[in-house]
Amino acid sequence: MSEIHANRWYTNFGPLNSRFETEMARFLKETGSAKLETGTFSSATTALELMLRAKRLGKEAKVLIPALTFPATALSVLNASYQPVFADVDRHSWLLTPEIARAAHAVEPLDAVVPVATYGKPLDGEAWLKFQQETGVQVFWDAAAVLGQQAVPEDITSVFSLHATKPFGVGEGGLVATSDLETLERARSLSNFGFIGPGGMVQQTGTNAKFGEYYAAVGLQQIARWGEVVERRRKISEFYWKELKKLGNRIELQAGCGEEYIPATLQIYAKGKGGAIFDALAEAGIQTRRWYLPLLHEHPALHDIPFIDNMQAEEALPVSLELAEGLVGLPFHAFLSEDNIREICDIVVGVIS
Numbered sequence: 135m136s137e138i139h140a141n142r143w144y145t146n147f148g149p150l151n152s153r154f155e156t157e158m159a160r161f162l163k164e165t166g167s168a169k170l171e172t173g174t175f176s177s178a179t180t181a182l183e184l185m186l187r188a189k190r191l192g193k194e195a196k197v198l199i200p201a202l203t204f205p206a207t208a209l210s211v212l213n214a215s216y217q218p219v220f221a222d223v224d225r226h227s228w229l230l231t232p233e234i235a236r237a238a239h240a241v242e243p244l245d246a247v248v249p250v251a252t253y254g255k256p257l258d259g260e261a262w263l264k265f266q267q268e269t270g271v272q273v274f275w276d277a278a279a280v281l282g283q284q285a286v287p288e289d290i291t292s293v294f295s296l297h298a299t300k301p302f303g304v305g306e307g308g309l310v311a312t313s314d315l316e317t318l319e320r321a322r323s324l325s326n327f328g329f330i331g332p333g334g335m336v337q338q339t340g341t342n343a344k345f346g347e348y349y350a351a352v353g354l355q356q357i358a359r360w361g362e363v364v365e366r367r368r369k370i371s372e373f374y375w376k377e378l379k380k381l382g383n384r385i386e387l388q389a390g391c392g393e394e395y396i397p398a399t400l401q402i403y404a405k406g407k408g409g410a411i412f413d414a415l416a417e418a419g420i421q422t423r424r425w426y427l428p429l430l431h432e433h434p435a436l437h438d439i440p441f442i443d444n445m446q447a448e449e450a451l452p453v454s455l456e457l458a459e460g461l462v463g464l465p466f467h468a469f470l471s472e473d474n475i476r477e478i479c480d481i482v483v484g485v486i487s
């Protein structure tokens with residue numbers, strides 16, 4: 135904070151913002167990504183919207199997105215003036231996979247696809263890269279919740295959220311990681327009203343979606359304490375898995391959850407029992423969320439978004455509709471005690487047995 139005040143530079147790509155971008159490029163490399171450029175934005179939503187816009191996909195470009203995601207995925211595509219198209223997710227990973235996108239592209243040619251690292255499950259870099267190379271369809275990852283656990287390959291543009299609810303929480307903010315420097319520069323300009331070059335000339339109709347120096351300062355601190363954050367989350371998750379395993383196959387977790395990665399939010403699937411678990415936890419004074427329900431097509435403002443091949447929801451989304459009946463998020467944060475976790479799991483057992 136004193137550095138910001140000494141600099142008398144509070145926003146507009148200041149020195150702390152530059153340092154944060156450089157440090158984040160290093161952080162990504164250390165967590166398995168290629169050597170990438172990073173760019174900050176006011177949120178992951180504006181970052182995705184402006185990267186999509188800056189890519190200039192063409193009027194009415196079709197962009198495939200999953201129906202099981204946070205609404206921001208669809209809103210970014212709509213705000214970029216493209217046509218989102220809903221796809222289902224894979225039953226095992228609960229994600230929009232390259233196989234699903236390939237099948238969709240075969241019936242309805244796509245311009246881009248935005249797979250989502252839903253609930254903080256890392257996306258498959260190799261498979262998405264192969265998809266992009268083979269089909270020529272642009273891939274933009276909505277990796278909002280998976281910063282720190284997602285390896286980003288060189289040719290895939292990825293967007294992370296720095297929102298307070300994310301493991302790498304800064305407050306508000308979005309981070310782009312990409313090797314597509316031309317698009318990133320245009321997106322940066324769009325985040326600054328569309329000014330390009332000296333003299334403050336509006337060269338494209340932008341907005342204000344910049345990341346200020348205060349957030350960059352918090353971000354730099356978050357990098358410094360990341361090891362500690364991960365350690366706390368790892369301990370909580372280990373205890374949780376031990377308790378959840380006692381429930382046997384009456385509940386299902388997202389593939390690899392807790393074993394291959396630590397999720398951002400902990401969703402369980404209990405066939406047909408999502409609502410009942412939510413109610414039982416609420417009755418005990420334990421607040422939770424049924425992420426990401428309702429499914430996107432059920433939101434009034436997103437109701438007109440089409441499904442692949444103009445199908446109806448029941449035909450287009452069998453897996454998402456099945457998951458919707460059983461998904462419920464359990465409290466999952468670094469300050470849970472073992473007693474808290476036992477209490478939560480006991481309530482879940484009470485509903486499913």
Ligand SMILES: Cc1ncc(COP(=O)(O)O)c(C=O)c1O
Nearest residue numbers: 177178179204206278295296297
């Ligand atoms: C999948 C997904 N995409 C996008 C966002 C939006 O991120 P932000 O709040 O930084 O705009 C979120 C936030 O929760 C998210 O979960």
